[in-house]
Amino acid sequence: MTDTRVYPSFARTAAHPARRRAGLLLAGGALFALVLTGCSAGDEPTPSDSAAATSEASAGPAESASPSPTPTPEATGSAITQTCGDLLTLQNVYDFNPNYGTAAGYSPSANGLAETAATYNGLTCGYSNQSSSELIELSLVAPNDVLMTTLKQQADADSQAVPTYGTPPTVDGFFTYVGGSGQAQVFTGTYWVTLSSPAFYNEPGAAEGLMSAVLGHLG
Template sequence: MFSTSAARRHRVVVLASVAAIAAIGLTGCVGTPKPAGPSSSPSASASHSPTPTGTGTPASPSPTATAGTPAQAVTIGCNALVSAQTMYDFNPNFGLDASFKPAGGTAAATAVAAKGVACDWTNQTSGDKVTIAVARPGSAALAGLRATAGAGTAVAGIGESAYFASSGGTGRLDVFTGTYWLVATSVFFAGASDFASGADARTLVASAVSQLR
């Protein structure tokens, strides 16, 4: 039989062996990795090229607005536009006003601003006037003037197109031919009938239009 001290030593050895085995078991549990869950970082197979934000056929660019052809200077003189004889035939009391400058906001001023000319004849008795202005204002401006004048009464046989209107006792005739715009104003142009018939007003303006080449 073991002595008491030998028995104690044997028990200590047994306990130490059991503790060592338990420690080995615990060490194996800590070192064993847990099964990994789904990876949070994107895999190579999940990567892709960015999808274009616009799909379908690309839209056509908007057309660029153009101002059309520019204004061209008119160099014809007043005596060439309406000869002294033509004006005398219209009314012998009219004389050319060489110092004439059109008032702002008038049709004649618009023509001058577009590199045109404005001519004025004054009745020596009454002071009434006949004003004729000519310009080549450029395609866009010409189209705008034609559209505005079109609200008046169409007059055939003068230029390519002509329109009459009256306001405040003054008659106005707008004539369009080629790149030219001619505008004639006067209290002597009482109505469209002055131009629709063979009256002197028609002869006067038609003579001026014939000089536009």
């Protein structure tokens, strides 16, 4: 007698566990690939623009050293090595007027050229008329460039040019008559020379002999 009962196929029963194992293998492989992909060097996180800006700001800008301003030279004069006797000898004074001699206890007159000279290390000398006590004041200054320019500009503004005191530009001469006193000024390449006195009246030639003697001694 033929057995007509249907029995489950062994092959079909055995196939189910195989499919499950294959599915697990595929899922595991996909997960492993995903992990590898997530850890690749090309996908490493980079700092955002805002983070970079914050980092640069915290470092602070590089400090640039600003140059120190060059100080303006001070108007001044060098110390004078000459003496009054070196500038005008007694014979020079006598030749101008025999009645003049060295003024005892001389000090520069207030607000005069000699007083200005004294403030710049200048030499000041006084000669007085033995009869009238009329005073002749002589001063010598060795200005630096700043002071020389300032004094020349002042003389040019306040006085008239006198070419007979010397030949410009080696010697620049000026004369003015103010406050009852004649004022003669000469600028050489090294010195500022002044002569002031009521004896010069309002004539630049009155001081010419003495100024010529001073310049001759200065060489």
